[in-house]
Amino acid sequence: MSLLQVKNLVVEFPSRHGTLRALDEISFDIAPGEILGVVGESGAGKSLTGASIIGLLEPPGRIASGQILLEGQRIDNLNNDQMRSIRGRKIGAIFQDPLTSLNPLYSVGKQLTETIQAHLPVSDQEARQRAIALLQDTGISAAAERIDHYPHQFSGGMRQRVVIALALAAEPQLIVADEPTTALDVSIQAQIISLLKNVCKKRGAAVMLITHDMGVIAETCDRVAVMYAGRIAEIGPVHQVINHPEHPYTVGLMASIPDMDVDRERLNQIDGAMPRLNAIPKGCAFNPRCPQVFDRCLQERPDLAAVSRSGQNTPTQVACWLHHANTLEGVS
Amino acid sequence: MSVPNSPQNSQALVIARDLAKTFDVSAPWLSRVIERKPRQLLKAVDGVSFEIERGKTLALVGESGCGKSTVARLLVGLYEPTRGGLTFDGQDAHAAFKSSDAKAMRKRIQMIFQDPYASLNPRWTVEAIVGEPLHEHGLIKDEQELKDRVAELLKSVGLSALDMVKYPHQFSGGQRQRISIARALATAPEFLVCDEPTSALDVSVQAQVLNIMKDLQRERGLTYLFISHNLAVVRHVSDKVGVMYLGQLVELADKHTLFDNPQHPYTRMLLDAIPKMKDTGRARTPVQGEVPNPLNPPLGCSFNPRCPLANERCRNERPVLKSFKGINVACHAVEEGRH
Amino acid sequence: MLAKPAVIEANSLKKDLDGMSNPISRWLSSDVGYSFRNSKTAMVAAFIAFVFIFCALFAKWVAPYDPFDAASLELMDSLLPPAWSADGSTKYLLGTDDQGRDILSALMYGTRISLVVGMASVMLSLVVGVSLGLIAGFRGGWLDAFLMRLCDVMLSFPAILVALLIAGVGRAVFPNADESLAFGVLIISISLTGWVQYARTVRGTTLVERNKEYVQAARVTGVAPLRIMLRHVLPNVLGPVTVLATIQVASAIITEATLSFLGVGVPPTSPSLGTLIRIGNDFLFSGEWWITIFPGLTLVLIALSVNLLGDWLRDALNPRLR
Numbered sequence: 001m002s003l004l005q006v007k008n009l010v011v012e013f014p015s016r017h018g019t020l021r022a023l024d025e026i027s028f029d030i031a032p033g034e035i036l037g038v039v040g041e042s043g044a045g046k047s048l049t050g051a052s053i054i055g056l057l058e059p060p061g062r063i064a065s066g067q068i069l070l071e072g073q074r075i076d077n078l079n080n081d082q083m084r085s086i087r088g089r090k091i092g093a094i095f096q097d098p099l100t101s102l103n104p105l106y107s108v109g110k111q112l113t114e115t116i117q118a119h120l121p122v123s124d125q126e127a128r129q130r131a132i133a134l135l136q137d138t139g140i141s142a143a144a145e146r147i148d149h150y151p152h153q154f155s156g157g158m159r160q161r162v163v164i165a166l167a168l169a170a171e172p173q174l175i176v177a178d179e180p181t182t183a184l185d186v187s188i189q190a191q192i193i194s195l196l197k198n199v200c201k202k203r204g205a206a207v208m209l210i211t212h213d214m215g216v217i218a219e220t221c222d223r224v225a226v227m228y229a230g231r232i233a234e235i236g237p238v239h240q241v242i243n244h245p246e247h248p249y250t251v252g253l254m255a256s257i258p259d260m261d262v263d264r265e266r267l268n269q270i271d272g273a274m275p276r277l278n279a280i281p282k283g284c285a286f287n288p289r290c291p292q293v294f295d296r297c298l299q300e301r302p303d304l305a306a307v308s309r310s311g312q313n314t315p316t317q318v319a320c321w322l323h324h325a326n327t328l329e330g331v332s
Numbered sequence: 333m334s335v336p337n338s339p340q341n342s343q344a345l346v347i348a349r350d351l352a353k354t355f356d357v358s359a360p361w362l363s364r365v366i367e368r369k370p371r372q373l374l375k376a377v378d379g380v381s382f383e384i385e386r387g388k389t390l391a392l393v394g395e396s397g398c399g400k401s402t403v404a405r406l407l408v409g410l411y412e413p414t415r416g417g418l419t420f421d422g423q424d425a426h427a428a429f430k431s432s433d434a435k436a437m438r439k440r441i442q443m444i445f446q447d448p449y450a451s452l453n454p455r456w457t458v459e460a461i462v463g464e465p466l467h468e469h470g471l472i473k474d475e476q477e478l479k480d481r482v483a484e485l486l487k488s489v490g491l492s493a494l495d496m497v498k499y500p501h502q503f504s505g506g507q508r509q510r511i512s513i514a515r516a517l518a519t520a521p522e523f524l525v526c527d528e529p530t531s532a533l534d535v536s537v538q539a540q541v542l543n544i545m546k547d548l549q550r551e552r553g554l555t556y557l558f559i560s561h562n563l564a565v566v567r568h569v570s571d572k573v574g575v576m577y578l579g580q581l582v583e584l585a586d587k588h589t590l591f592d593n594p595q596h597p598y599t600r601m602l603l604d605a606i607p608k609m610k611d612t613g614r615a616r617t618p619v620q621g622e623v624p625n626p627l628n629p630p631l632g633c634s635f636n637p638r639c640p641l642a643n644e645r646c647r648n649e650r651p652v653l654k655s656f657k658g659i660n661v662a663c664h665a666v667e668e669g670r671h
Numbered sequence: 672m673l674a675k676p677a678v679i680e681a682n683s684l685k686k687d688l689d690g691m692s693n694p695i696s697r698w699l700s701s702d703v704g705y706s707f708r709n710s711k712t713a714m715v716a717a718f719i720a721f722v723f724i725f726c727a728l729f730a731k732w733v734a735p736y737d738p739f740d741a742a743s744l745e746l747m748d749s750l751l752p753p754a755w756s757a758d759g760s761t762k763y764l765l766g767t768d769d770q771g772r773d774i775l776s777a778l779m780y781g782t783r784i785s786l787v788v789g790m791a792s793v794m795l796s797l798v799v800g801v802s803l804g805l806i807a808g809f810r811g812g813w814l815d816a817f818l819m820r821l822c823d824v825m826l827s828f829p830a831i832l833v834a835l836l837i838a839g840v841g842r843a844v845f846p847n848a849d850e851s852l853a854f855g856v857l858i859i860s861i862s863l864t865g866w867v868q869y870a871r872t873v874r875g876t877t878l879v880e881r882n883k884e885y886v887q888a889a890r891v892t893g894v895a896p897l898r899i900m901l902r903h904v905l906p907n908v909l910g911p912v913t914v915l916a917t918i919q920v921a922s923a924i925i926t927e928a929t930l931s932f933l934g935v936g937v938p939p940t941s942p943s944l945g946t947l948i949r950i951g952n953d954f955l956f957s958g959e960w961w962i963t964i965f966p967g968l969t970l971v972l973i974a975l976s977v978n979l980l981g982d983w984l985r986d987a988l989n990p991r992l993r
Contacts, residue, residue: 016705041534042505157622185395186561188622190605212534215607242609256539258568260591260608266546267539267568273504408891438893451884455906461885465892515888 001072002029003206004053004174009066009076011048011057011230013277020277022048022061024230027304032173035197035207037217037238040227043274046210049227050176052076053208054093055083070174089119092167092205094196096179098159101166102151108135108162109147112169119170134165137199139191157188164196168203175200178210193220214257218242226250229275229285232304236316246307246318248290284321296321344383345555346407346523350416352579353377353402357627374627376402378579379416381653384572386522389549389556391570391587393563393602397626398576400559404527407557408443409434420523439469442516446528448508452500458511459496462486465518485514489544506537510544517548525557530565542569563606567591575599578626578634585659595661597639597671633664641665706987713987716979723973727783734776735764739940744771750954753961766961768950774961777947778969784943785973788854789924792861793916799862800869801905801912807870808877809900815874822867831929834860838935853938861926868915876908910988917981921974928970944970 011023023045030036038046051057053068055075068076075086087093095101103111112131116122122130128147135143138161151159160180167175180196181189197220200207209221217224218238225235226247234247245251255268272289281287287297306315307323358364358371377399384390392400405411407418409429418425420441428437442465445451452461462482465471472478483493489510500508509529516524526545530538546569548554560566566573567587574584575596583596594600621638624630633651636642643664651662665671698704707713726733737743749771752759759766765774807818837860845852880886881904889899924944930936931945932952939946944966951963 041536155622185623186563187395187601187605190607193607213607214535215609218609219607253536254609256536257609258539258542258562258564260564260567260603260606261610264568266543269539269543270536271540273506273537405887410887410890435893438891441891443888443891445884445888447884451888453885453903453907456903464889464894468892468894512888519892 003032004030005069007067010064011052011061012064013061017278022230026232028225028235030206033204033206035221037221037224038210039217039224041274044227045230046227047178050178050210054091054176088170090172092172092175094163094167094177094180096182098163101163104151107148107150115169138165139195157184160192174206176208229280231285234318237314240316246316246323247320248292249286343385345386345421346384347419349381351377351380351406351413352415353406353411354414372627375579380581382574382584384555386555387553388571389558389569390572391558391566392574392576393560393566394576395623397623399579400576401527404525404559407525408441435469439519440521441523442521444512444516444526444529446531448505448532451512452508454500458498462515462518469519485517489514505533506541509541523555527559578629581653582662589659595659595666596663597641598635641671703987710983712979713983716976719976723782726779727786730779730783734779736773736776738772738777746771750959765965768962774965781942781944781947784937784941785924788927789920792858792923793919796862796865797869797916800866801873804870804873805877805900808874822870825864825867830864833864834930850938857936861923865919869912872911873908877904880904880907914981914985917984918978921977925974
């Protein structure tokens with residue numbers, strides 16, 4: 001059974017220009033212990049998806065329809081108190097800026113033990129032991145001493161490790177990580193993504209990793225969802241999506257990333273820009289920029305449909321009429 | 333200190349010699365007196381030398397605190413160097429910046445910044461923004477001619493002439509960056525310093541902007557200094573690459589040599605750390621530690637606490653950029669053949 | 672971060688305003704105009720303020736009588752209550768004072784004086800404060816430190832006391848001063864403590880804007896520092912200043928009223944609302960309440976409407992300051 005199920009989630013923002021649909025019927029699952037990457041450019045809605053799941057959607061944004069189920073129970077319609085008991089205990093969160101994720105006035109240990117004791121019935125002693133173990137697991141040396149240090153006494157990378165420890169403190173089953181490495185240097189980034197992957201696998205926590213960096217996704221995730229203009233364009237096992245992208249947007253995206261290994265004179269560019277929320281075209285949102293657009297694309301919005309190719313255990317799902325045509329005719 | 337093994341190159345447009353910049357980041361005078369705090373000096377750039385030939389691109393890469401942004405600002409005259417000098421087309425650039433002839437120099441060197449949202453004055457129209465350098469240097473006096481020139485500049489970066497009347501907030505990040513480029517090109521400069529111009533942009537937009545920059549370089553023979561922390565982008569745009577660490581250049585080589593055969597342990601670590609899309613299962617040297625506090629750099633080679641090849645000499649003696657088989661590296665291990 | 676990106680996208684959508692027929696409809700369809708149309712408080716406050724300003728500006732034509740023309744006064748009509756009470760007369764809507772002056776007309780002329788003094792002192796504080804704030808923020812160093820300490824010192828004095836002091840000194844130094852000098856001294860004394868707020872706000876914003884890349888771009892191009900300060904930075908620091916100025920008009924008017932009430936404000940020949948309140952005060956306990964209450968109410972209404980407008984303006988400008 002899936003750990004997290006998102007079904008036809010719609011998130012809207014009422015504004016003076018009318019109601020804007022920021023997320024337009026998103027559906028995906030996360031299996032227990034799986035790392036799902038959610039990738040997209042600015043404005044695609046990936047951070048909003050994370051926020052909706054944790055229940056931190058800022059008003060006037062609201063969930064207009066659809067469901068979010070955690071272990072079979074709906075969590076999108078809970079009130080604040082109920083959500084608070086879920087947050088931390090079942091879902092942990094890691095945000096982009098380690099500086100503002102930690103309270104500068106309390107020691108790291110205090111923040112950890114407070115979180116642990118808020119959700120688990122353990123004694124002070126026990127909580128402290130667990131906190132030290134967590135810090136050790138996240139690679140902070142001399143954890144027994146550093147547990148009493150304050151956030152400003154840690155460097156950026158170390159702070160992000162503490163944030164990861166904090167997210168794991170109450171032993172949640174799902175961690176939502178929103179751009180956890182974007183603010184870090186390249187060499188630290190490598191350390192943190194490998195830490196995230198290992199420590200989550202070890203503790204059996206599933207991760208929803210939101211980022212715009214495909215390289216990070218390639219190194220950490222099992223599956224990836226590519227978002228465009230508030231919809232999912234493609235979702236599937238990570239190596240399939242990266243090496244054999246199906247959706248024209250994913251193809252264009254992969255081609256515009258400068259490659260470390262190959263010299264190219266020009267980068268492939270996708271002309272135009274992602275549409276603003278109040279100007280999403282009819283039919284497929286990508287149709288104005290798509291090199292392979294045809295009539296149906298301008299009229300109807302495509303659903304996610306599986307595209308099976310030989311040698312694949314799990315087919316990639318693509319929201320594209322090109323591939324619907326293929327699957328219908330049995331062409332692969 | 334001249335770059336080792338390079339003849340006095342009359343071809344090179346930009347020659348930086350032993351550039352250094354130290355900032356005084358001490359606490360205010362009153363606090364220092366009362367709390368007896370010492371003066372604190374930050375050596376943001378500590379002896380950097382390089383040359384850029386006409387029409388080529390030198391990229392400077394490094395992580396936070398390495399001083400690459402400071403070098404960029406030294407090159408355009410926003411800062412004055414504490415030590416060392418900059419020669420532009422045979423002239424002493426910083427003397428020119430201070431003289432009455434400063435404008436002539438400033439016409440030829442321009443800069444593009446990282447943040448597309450802060451690099452355009454939100455209260456000015458695009459026409460005013462792009463036209464300002466033209467006004468300032470008195471290049472065009474007639475109103476209509478100015479408008480025409482601005483239209484031409486906007487078209488050359490892929491925008492339309494009608495965009496002139498709009499305000500920056502009406503454009504996306506990528507478009508704003510193009511407006512910045514148009515502004516930088518207004519005086520027909522020869523040298524452009526680009527400080528992380530695409531770091532704040534999405535991947536597909538980055539591709540558009542990088543393509544434009546390359547096209548413009550080809551069409552107009554522009555010389556670029558390209559600052560970035562993204563090695564993949566650097567690989568795409570540069571001819572020569574310099575790697576900086578804590579204010580010093582640790583390696584300087586041409587692009588292919590650096591990427592195919594990196595010498596300095598830091599360069600190797602950096603290249604290894606980049607998440608790769610195709611080669612995800614590779615064995616890697618685990619990265620050690622973090623960049624130390626620039627206020628208190630380690631003695632000797634500033635990389636020694638993190639370096640797998642550090643020896644006694646590394647801990648005491650600071651290495652100098654030396655040439656080995658066509659690359660310039662500052663490393664004792666390389667010099668001693670230990671790597 | 673979390674929910675912000677889409678909100679920024681939504682908020683940064685601007686309709687293309689080229690093609691709008693006139694500045695007023697352009698303003699009304701802008702974000703600030705939209706916020707105005709949606710805020711009943713703002714619209715009511717604006718309306719009230721507009722009425723007062725109109726009456727004040729056009730007092731000569733709008734007021735039924737000229738209360739300061741001694742020849743037109745009729746002593747027989749003195750101390751009449753407002754028109755709706757028993758002994759009142761419709762000739763004098765709000766009653767008359769002990770010399771037969773129509774209260775309504777006196778209010779209009781008095782409002783004019785109050786508004787003129789209030790706005791003039793705010794203008795003066797604004798010019799001085801913004802200039803000093805810009806210079807402090809831009810130059811930094813010891814000049815900045817000195818100016819900020821000056822601000823701290825000025826803030827430690829209560830505004831009324833400073834005003835009293837200056838006004839008192841003014842009278843002592845120029846005992847036979849004519850009216851315009853007296854007004855000048857009054858305006859200076861009110862603005863003497865007002866400039867500090869502007870200086871501080873502008874300095875803070877200047878410090879932020881100075882480090883922004885568009886300023887650096889101007890420096891790279893070779894634009895002179897003075898020009899950068901005036902043409903680049905100044906337009907960007909004026910936002911919070913507008914809000915401050917609106918709110919300070921209210922407090923300047925009240926300060927002037929207080930000073931006039933205490934007798935050290937406007938000269939008696941040009942009574943402002945404060946003077947009228949003082950005059951009427953003597954009659955309060957003998958039952959002629961209207962002579963002091965109406966000027967008091969007017970003062971309250973003006974101050975309230977201007978304050979509400981200022982509050983609304985601060986909120987309307989805020990979400991756009993991202």
